[in-house]
Amino acid sequence: MPDKKQQLVLSVIDFLNQSIEDGTIKQDDREGLEVAIQCIGEAFGVDPSDHKQRAQLSIKPATLQTIFEVFLKTRDKVSSAATATTTTTPSRPSADAKAKAETHKATGNKHMNTKDYLAAIDAYTNAISLDPTNPVYYSNRAAAYSSKGDHSAAVIDSEKAIEADPSFVKGYSRLGHAHYTLGNYRAAADAYKKGLDLDPTNANLKSGLESARERIVDEDDTPPPLLPEDQVRSPSPPSASARGAGAGGVPSMAGLADMMRNMGGPGAGGPGAGGMPDFASMMNNPMFMQMAQQLMANGGMERLMSNPAMANMMNRVQSGGNLPSMDELMSDPTLHDLAGQFGTGAGAGGASRR
Structure with a gap:
């Protein structure tokens, strides 16, 4: 069985020799390229003048250039198909899928009531797999993650809920709570503020925003006195x-x-x-x-x-x-x-x- 590396080297040598013959290479560069071809052949044990070896290593009727052109065309087709897949709007779930998703959500709510947060997360995940367009499922799973102390996961699910529906106020409340618990008070204040822009009368968002702002220490704040005020x-x-x-x-x-x-x-x-x-x-x-x-x-x-x-x-x-x-x-x-x-x-x- 022919050595694949030697096959590639022979194809490269043939391509370079063809470039010299068809005038692709300038006359002043020919001598240097011929020396390079000889060095490459010796390094890999390939002698293009050896007819027996050439018969074993040749890839004719294909050439290095035709193989490369096929590769470029294939790559472009694959890239175009991937782009079309990612940019296509996901199809809306069927009525049956929505009904099953609601069943999983109800199951998750029951698990939340009994504080079985892992089971609740599994149930909400099943609901999301059936209907990824519903922000409530992400929001409920964020609440389950927060309840078990995984506030970083709650941040991700809260952001997914907002991505699914930017007008979903509960998502901003969940996001603010998760950031606040993690100590990200500026991010928490920003989330609460965006929620209040949508629902200015929301008491929970107002309270959360006030608490987050109280925790923010600006760089230009006046430092506290050396002694407590009292x-x-x-x-x-x-x-x-x-x-x-x-x-x-x-x-x-x-x-x-x-x-x-x-x-x-x-x-x-x-x-x-x-x-x-x-x-x-x-x-x-x-x-x-x-x-x-x-x-x-x-x-x-x-x-x-x-x-x-x-x-x-x-x-x-x-x-x-x-x-x-x-x-x-x-x-x-x-x-x-x-x-x-x-x-x-x-x-x-x-x-x-x-």
Whole structure:
């Protein structure tokens, strides 16, 4: 049996030789092509001058070019037939097919009532196979998929329902619900909005659209405050020691000192000893955190770090000394003046609510 590759090579060599003889190839290119023909033949063990081998490998009366032309014509016919098949409008189901489809739908509804979602999906699939033009079957199957937690499949079936009937409002509701459950809030809002364009009074679509829009966070939204809003304002009326604070709720100098003393830790520097406060308690105190935010915003931190007393305190700590007590800090006139300026000016920089 002849080698098919050698048959193809001999056909190629014959085609190239014919192209040289009939003038298809320019005179300047002949020598290069002849060398190429010799190399191709040697590579595949084909000698076109060997009459015995040629008799075994020849495909005459066909030639490489005629075979290629047959292939092109066949391909074009197949392509045309496929195009005609895909563009032809599917035939409407018969009355008998519609009746059987409705029976399958009813069966699916019964399975939904008993929460047998897999059986319901099978029943709706049978209905679709009989009548693929009915959007209700896709919508019901989408509901079954959603009920079993397969919301991606519900998205596909909801889109098929809308494709079958773009005016089918339930399809947009199903689609919005599936996207919302998947966390695709923009897609959900878009589906609900399209449904409302068709049925502006639909309460379910209105509620769904509102919920989806509340979940959408735009890139240009104002970021939330560093503290929850219920902590930005003082959680309780200021004590007598904190009165005299600015409108933003920042305590006066005396109130600040009392507040920090009351937050002293259990060690030697605890309350009554005039020591430094417990920093964990400070971080959990809303009033202190509000003050720290305003200190950063008003440039107070830069002024604080440039204060000589603060530099001395840091050197003292680095040298192995203890932190200064609250009384020592409050007795420093520069720190006292800085805190006093900060307290009296805090009212203008208080946190605002949107």
